[in-house]
Amino acid sequence: MLVATTLSGYAQNTASVSISNDSKETISKHIYGQFAEHLGHGIYGGFWVDKSLTVKKEGRIRLDIVEALKKIKIPNLRWPGGCFADEYHWRDGIGPTENRPRMVNTNWGGVVEDNSFGTNEFLELCGLLGCEPYITANVGSGTVDEMSKWVEYLNFDGRKSIYRFTCQKRTSCSV
DSSP states (O other), X not given: OEEEEEEXXXXXXXXXXXXXXXXXXXXXXXXXXXXXXXXXXXXXXTTBXXXXXXXXXXXXXXXXXXXXXXXXXXXXXXXXXXXXXXXXXGGGGSSOGGGSOOEEETTTTTEEEOOOSOHHHHHHHHHHHTOEEEEEOOOSSOOHHHHHXXXXXXXXXXXXXXXXXXXXXXXXXXX
16 A cells, blocks of 8 residues: 655645555564553552452452453553652562561652562563563662662573663652
8 A cells, every 4th residue: 555645735845745554664562561650549559459359359469450451462561660660679579568668659649658569569460461571770769789689680580581671761750
C-alpha cells in the first residue's frame, strides 16, 4: 500500500507526504511497556492487597487485576516508578516482610510505606503477568554500588537474568 499526496493551495512551497507499509523494520514491543508506581492505590490497595481481603489472589497479588492486565499483553513492567524510585532502597524490600523497615513516602502525601511489596514480589507479579521486569535505579538517594548489588541480587542463585534497567533522570518530585 502506498499513499501519496501533494499539498499546495495557498502555500508558497509544495510539500509531499508518502506513507508506505512495505518497511522491513519492526517496532520493539517494549515501547508499549507499563510502570507501577507507589502513587495512590496503584500498588497498595490496587494489585497488592491486605491478606484479609476476600478476593481471588496469589499471596497478596489480586488475580482479577492480573487477568485484566494480561489481556493487554504487557511486554514489560517498570518498577519502582516515578519519584518513589528516588527514595527506594531495594534492600528494604527483601527478606521477611515483618522485618522490613517502614518509611514515609514524602512524594505522595506522607503515607507510610511498609516495603511489603519489594523485589521478589515484583518478580512474582511479572511472572504472573508473563512480562519482563524492568528495574529503575535510585539515582536520587542511592549509589552506584547499591545498584550494582541489586543487579547482582537479581541475577544470582539461578534467577532468570534481568536485562532491562533504567536510571531515570532526577526531577523535582515535591507535590
